[in-house]
Amino acid sequence: xxxxxLRKILKYxxxxxxxxxxxxxxxxxxxxxxxxxxKFHKNxxxxxxxxxxxxEVDTKKIINFFFKKNFKVYLPAIINxxxxxxxxxxxxxxxxxxxxxxxxxxxxxxxxxxxLDMIIAPGIGFDKNGNRIGFxxxxxxxxxxxxxxxxxxxxxxxxxxxxxxxxxKKHDVKMDFLITEKEIINCQNNK
Ligand SMILES: Nc1ncnc2c1ncn2[C@@H]1O[C@H](COP(=O)(O)OP(=O)(O)OP(=O)(O)O)[C@@H](O)[C@H]1O
Ligand SMILES: [Mg+2]
Numbered sequence: 001x002x003x004x005x006l007r008k009i010l011k012y013x014x015x016x017x018x019x020x021x022x023x024x025x026x027x028x029x030x031x032x033x034x035x036x037x038x039k040f041h042k043n044x045x046x047x048x049x050x051x052x053x054x055x056e057v058d059t060k061k062i063i064n065f066f067f068k069k070n071f072k073v074y075l076p077a078i079i080n081x082x083x084x085x086x087x088x089x090x091x092x093x094x095x096x097x098x099x100x101x102x103x104x105x106x107x108x109x110x111x112x113x114x115x116l117d118m119i120i121a122p123g124i125g126f127d128k129n130g131n132r133i134g135f136x137x138x139x140x141x142x143x144x145x146x147x148x149x150x151x152x153x154x155x156x157x158x159x160x161x162x163x164x165x166x167x168x169k170k171h172d173v174k175m176d177f178l179i180t181e182k183e184i185i186n187c188q189n190n191k
Contacts, residue, residue: 003167007133010125013160014055025158026058028181033062033156036177036184041152044118046110048074048085051094053101056122057156063088074110076143077103083143085110099135114148121175126155130174130187131166144173152176 017025037044047066052059066073067090074085078098086104088094097103110116121140125133132155134140144153155175159182168174178185 001167003133003169004136006163006166007124007136010133010161010163014124014158017055017158017160022055022058022158025181027061029057029156029158029179030061030065032179032181032184033154034065036154036179040177041118044071044152046072046074046116047118047120048076048116049120050122051075051102052122053099057158059120059156062120074116075103076140077107078139079107081139083139085113085116113146114151116147116151119144119147119151119153121153121155123155123157123161123175125161125163125166126157126175126178127163127166128178128185128187130155130176130178131168131172132175133166138171141171141173145171154179156180 049059049063049066050056051063063073073088075088076083077086084107087108087110088104093105094102095105121132121144123132123134153173153175155178157178157180159180162178162180175187177187
């Protein structure tokens, strides 16, 4: 199956999850994420996390957890077709960016992208090897390909978004871990 066809099917599946279930699953993903942080990655200091919109896994609770812990939070913003991590503090104003996704109004870019130690990426679909299908613009791939390989990449997904095999290309950057409402998948084990 082509990537575009798969993208459509997986998007449809994600959109079809009711609001109520999405909330329940997002809460479970939040709980699994807390366990993941404790077990695998005790102290991320600088984290890029997507600000959820539409039918994506909700990231609000995770972002608030980072604030509580005083971790530095960055949200992705698209500037001239490139993704930039923009520092986001609890009281910062957000404005609608490209595609209606909220991003910080004041765009203070990170000094060095390799200061990040964790990336929490959105996706339309994933497979257990860590392959990811995104929005279809390659924005995230382009950004991820610039990062030091050591930076841990985590995909959040509902189980319905996990498919058997994503026809990944060379430019597609893999996730190291996937967290769903049911499990934590270490994609490094599946290589
Ligand atoms: N590192 C890169 N440099 C240049 N072009 C890229 C890069 N990564 C992806 N692209 C281009 O972007 C287009 C879309 O890529 P792809 O289908 O993988 O998107 P996606 O993974 O769904 O999107 P996204 O990464 O924004 O979530 C492709 O045509 C690809 O050639
Ligand atoms: Mg891709």
